[in-house]
Amino acid sequence: MKLFVQIPCLNEEETLPLVLESIPTSIPGIDEIEILIIDDGSTDRTIEVAKSYGVKHFVKHSTNMGLARSFRDGVDYALLHGADIVVNTDGDNQYPQERIGDLVQPILAGEAEIVVADRQTALIEHFSPFKKAMQRFGSFIVNKAAKTTLPDAASGFRAYSKYSLIRLNVVTKFSYCMETIIQAGNKRLAITSIPVTTNPKTRESRLFRSIGEHMYQSGVAIVRAFLMYRPYVVFAGLGLLLLIAGLTPFVRYLILTIVQDEGNHLQSLLVGATLLMGALLSFAIGVVADLTRINRTLNEEMLDYLKLQRYGG
Numbered sequence: 039m040k041l042f043v044q045i046p047c048l049n050e051e052e053t054l055p056l057v058l059e060s061i062p063t064s065i066p067g068i069d070e071i072e073i074l075i076i077d078d079g080s081t082d083r084t085i086e087v088a089k090s091y092g093v094k095h096f097v098k099h100s101t102n103m104g105l106a107r108s109f110r111d112g113v114d115y116a117l118l119h120g121a122d123i124v125v126n127t128d129g130d131n132q133y134p135q136e137r138i139g140d141l142v143q144p145i146l147a148g149e150a151e152i153v154v155a156d157r158q159t160a161l162i163e164h165f166s167p168f169k170k171a172m173q174r175f176g177s178f179i180v181n182k183a184a185k186t187t188l189p190d191a192a193s194g195f196r197a198y199s200k201y202s203l204i205r206l207n208v209v210t211k212f213s214y215c216m217e218t219i220i221q222a223g224n225k226r227l228a229i230t231s232i233p234v235t236t237n238p239k240t241r242e243s244r245l246f247r248s249i250g251e252h253m254y255q256s257g258v259a260i261v262r263a264f265l266m267y268r269p270y271v272v273f274a275g276l277g278l279l280l281l282i283a284g285l286t287p288f289v290r291y292l293i294l295t296i297v298q299d300e301g302n303h304l305q306s307l308l309v310g311a312t313l314l315m316g317a318l319l320s321f322a323i324g325v326v327a328d329l330t331r332i333n334r335t336l337n338e339e340m341l342d343y344l345k346l347q348r349y350g351g
Contacts, residue, residue, distance in 0.1 A: 042116035043125045044074040046108040050129035051083040053240050058091045060135040067146040076108040106214045113203050117349040125197045130240050133195040137234050141197045150230040151202035155195035157236050164239045183264040184223025188231050191219050202227050204345045212255040220263040273324030277317045284313030
């Protein structure tokens, strides 16, 4: 059983030693532990520092490609080099690498395909009350979309089985965290979590410039992933609302005509007809979107077979 610990890095020469020194050298049930550095356009000595600690596996980006692409490229490299489990951590030493052994145990025991570390965000001192509330709200939305019960959906400290990585297809450019959970939930992959305590903060996040940007980008990723797997819920719900709203003016017109004995309320019919046309259009788009979902599902199954050939069953 081979484990790859992948570390996306962007100018992490100062904190990377803390990460590398705390990664376990042996884990029960794991035969080999390999460390993979994904250098996402670093301009400092990140690579040199990693090599000084004996790291032999590298994926290098000539320019900054983002966290999602770094994750995809790291997974591709790890699976091509025989990984059975891939653990993702960060180069800023946010996560407790010494807990990697605990993180992979549910996979080794056959209890889960993905394990997400629960950072227990309510206990993180440098998180503001607003950020803690947004983390809880974001996890709630993701769990509703994925039909999961994860307490910390935004955590990037995770373990993936080879099977789960073959089934998942990351398409976002911002962060893979939300998307992979929604995909895994809708593909019925077993997901669980373990509580961890994060390390003290070493620097500001480089993934986003403000909490507002993070909320916006995460929201877009969640909506896109949800629409990929359950578009009919969105468009059928919207169509039903428009249908009810469209019938209301017609009822109003009939009541006014009967009570006042005059047909002077044609504006109600115009509004109602417009809303009913919107409802019909929404239902039609929902049908097309669902057919697209079915087609994408078939394409993903073909992609799974191609991945099996590439990485080995």
